[in-house]
Amino acid sequence: MKIALFIHEWIVGLIPAEITGLTQMVLIALTYLTLFAVLGLYLVLLERRVAAWFQLRIGPNRVGYQGLLQTMADALKLLTKELTGTVKADKFLYNLAPYFVIITSLMALGIFPFTKNLQAYDLNIGLFFLIAISSIGVIGILLGGWSSNNKYSLIGAMRSGVQTISYELSIGLSLLTMVLLTGSLQLSEIVEVQKNGWLIVQGHIPAIIAFMIYMIAGTAETNRAPFDMVEAESELGAGFHTEYSGMKFAYFFLAEFINMFIIAAIATTVFFGGWLSPFGITESIPWLGVFWFLLKTFVLVFLMMWFRWTFPRLRVDQLLTLEWKYLLPINLANIVIMALIVWLGLTLQF
Incomplete structure (x- = not known):
């Protein structure tokens, strides 16, 4: 049973059959978009930590516990910056x-x-x-x-x-x-x-x-x-x-x-x-x-x-x-x- 079938069985009794397929695709898309964003942000944090380890530095350690929210702060900064060109x-x-x-x-x-x-x-x-x-x-x-x-x-x-x-x-x-x-x-x-x-x-x-x-x-x-x-x-x-x-x-x-x-x-x-x-x-x-x-x-x-x-x-x-x-x-x-x-x-x- 793949993830699409699992979601289909979960929502089939909750909403009309006409929009089941569309709802299923939207939920899968949102799941992967969330995974994409979280994975990307914390790979950046991992990169910084690894770089600090190789260079005998500490790395991000101020925003959140052990710097875990540093990349979230960076993302918010980029969201609010002006789009120039x-x-x-x-x-x-x-x-x-x-x-x-x-x-x-x-x-x-x-x-x-x-x-x-x-x-x-x-x-x-x-x-x-x-x-x-x-x-x-x-x-x-x-x-x-x-x-x-x-x-x-x-x-x-x-x-x-x-x-x-x-x-x-x-x-x-x-x-x-x-x-x-x-x-x-x-x-x-x-x-x-x-x-x-x-x-x-x-x-x-x-x-x-x-x-x-x-x-x-x-x-x-x-x-x-x-x-x-x-x-x-x-x-x-x-x-x-x-x-x-x-x-x-x-x-x-x-x-x-x-x-x-x-x-x-x-x-x-x-x-x-x-x-x-x-x-x-x-x-x-x-x-x-x-x-x-x-x-x-x-x-x-x-x-x-x-x-x-x-x-x-x-x-x-x-x-x-x-x-x-x-x-x-x-x-x-x-x-x-x-x-x-x-x-x-x-x-x-x-």
Whole structure:
């Protein structure tokens, strides 16, 4: 029973049948919008805490208990700030760009299976959908940078286009390597396959290589250090969103952290068994699956934050060299090796 069916059964006796479907969709949308907002705000707080830990600082600790309300205060500040922009900006595209970024992130979040029964929509081409929808977000960045009529914003937007298009190849190929192992694009089926062992174990060394490439490319895809050439504060001010303020800036900022969660959630689902417990007790306690899914995901989120606060920023030529001369050839060879392992039936199961 998926989340939509659960909500349908709950409201079917409360309201007329004619509007049951509409009410159901509205409730699911509100649930995911709330999750989106809360998750984004507290990922920002986690980022600040991790940065402080790496830099031997305390971090936010004044607003609320241990600074837990700091990001809420920041959100209220952005809500009340004036929406400014350049006089010569393309107003329609300038205002449209943030919604491209935020909506694509929300659509991607909607198909993750947090547990066997907690999933908004279970697409049979779920993994393909995630790859496709993630490529649309860069349109918002390109539109925002170009429509701002600011040369620094335009440079940041063009860098984003080059970087995203390049590293999407490695993300797609590393996930395709695991699709060969599972034989399915449906996220719930990919998790079910892992009841006999996580795919990163079943797939031998090629699965480990695919995971490593995926995390490197995923970090680049989200424009985070050491791949933050898109923003590059020391060079471009703030990059593609230099001319944005208030909630429009907040949309870009929030989407970056949600995208980081999405990258980590895909890795959790494909490589580490999704909601499945390492100890085989998830089925007896269904809601425990949410705990395991979020725990694995946040460990990978921490890994991406570790990258940011450890490695220096790459130059543009180094960034593209890493993808086209190293990651892409390794990925292609890795797919061939995985295909041979599957063909010979050498996968490990426990």
